[in-house]
Amino acid sequence: MFEARGLTRAFGDKVVVREVSFSVPDGRMTGFVGGNGAGKTTTMRMIMGVLEPSAGDVLWEGRPITSAERRAIGYMPEERGLYPKQPLIDQLVYLAQLRGVTTSAARTRGLDLLERFGLADRSKDKLESLSLGNQQRVQIAAAVIAEPSALILDEPFSGLDPQAVDAMADLLREYTARGVPVLFSSHQLDLVERLCDGLVILARGEVVAEGRAQDLRRRGRVRHRLVLDADAGWVRDVAGSLGIFVADVDGPVALLELPHTNGDAAADELLRSAMERGRVREFHEIVPQLADIYREVA
Structure with a gap:
């Protein structure tokens, strides 16, 4: 389980995230919901250590998270970070190697993931030759290829067609079935309600509601x-x-x-x-x- 406790971030005099606290239990899928500028991406960056919190802590299994534990988290940032002129399978293998996966295991996992997303026949194509939706599929594959201990995904369903959404949902369910905690942000509330065990709603940089979707609806x-x-x-x-x-x-x-x-x-x-x-x-x-x-x- 990982937990945000009192996370706060200010840029100069402007506080964009204020005392955000929530937990993502093992084997649970949690939806992170909020409008543009609500603070979702900033919070995810603080959890991953990309941004230093102005205040607050990130906990892993009840204690401060370490750099090694952060490296074991599969992270899909808001700004996609793949290499446009590199073949798909080559960069998936490379990114997995950075996380300690052997070359042969990385290639096997990479090809399996590309097949799941309907891209097996394009494994040697350059990323820039793909549509934006297919590039998104490759970005998702990059986030999970190293068998992460947790997943933090910023708008993973953006730009995906219904078939890819279903494939992505099935993949995430496989990870939660293994006990992996998953946090993802999305503006697609119907999708969040369908997939998530828990929900965190952010507005103006603060948590305004948290709990199971059915419980929140009853409130x-x-x-x-x-x-x-x-x-x-x-x-x-x-x-x-x-x-x-x-x-x-x-x-x-x-x-x-x-x-x-x-x-x-x-x-x-x-x-x-x-x-x-x-x-x-x-x-x-x-x-x-x-x-x-x-x-x-x-």
């Missing part, structure tokens, strides 16, 4: 949709006495917020009143989407 405003056979205008008169807030009524449809205490009892009483007046066609919970929670907290 938002949960509403219920009631659909009747006839006009639902009467609901406004009955709901108030039950502590139910009526957010909207449109013909036979009412949008409701149940009270935090005795919400089930209030719903049962409302439904009894509804069935006395006619048929209830629909009554169900509307849990906020992750995008709604993000907009609310950020």
Whole structure:
């Protein structure tokens, strides 16, 4: 497990990251979400030692991380760092050798990764001959080729087509299944919600929400949709006495917020009143989407 504890970074008088704290447990995939300029990249750079924190610490297994432990992390930076005029397999082997992998093992792993991303037939092509999406695939391969102990990936899904997204997701799941902690940033909230065990939302350089996606969604405003056979205008008169807030009524449809205490009892009483007046066609919970929670907290 690695952990950010009170990470702060200032450039002159401007504080861009302020007391950011979160942990990424072993075998868990954590999504790092925030708008442009929220501080995600700066935080990742501090975790990797690319930037020195103005304050705070990075911990590995509960103690200050060492340079050797940082070298064992697979890192995909915001600025892609591959060599445009070098063949794909040659630079993957070279980058793996820098991390202590033997030449033969590096070549085997490199070819396997290129095959997974549909680039096996282009292993000897220069990087600059590839589309931006395919260059992104090679960058991902470079991040994982040395069998990292953790993964920190800055926008790894950017520019990937759906097939490559699926291949990338499968690859990350393989690493978490081995116990590798994974942190990645993304603006694709539906993808984060689908893949991640945990979520950290950053806004204006501070953590504004953290937890499992389903728990964060439950923290938002949960509403219920009631659909009747006839006009639902009467609901406004009955709901108030039950502590139910009526957010909207449109013909036979009412949008409701149940009270935090005795919400089930209030719903049962409302439904009894509804069935006395006619048929209830629909009554169900509307849990906020992750995008709604993000907009609310950020």
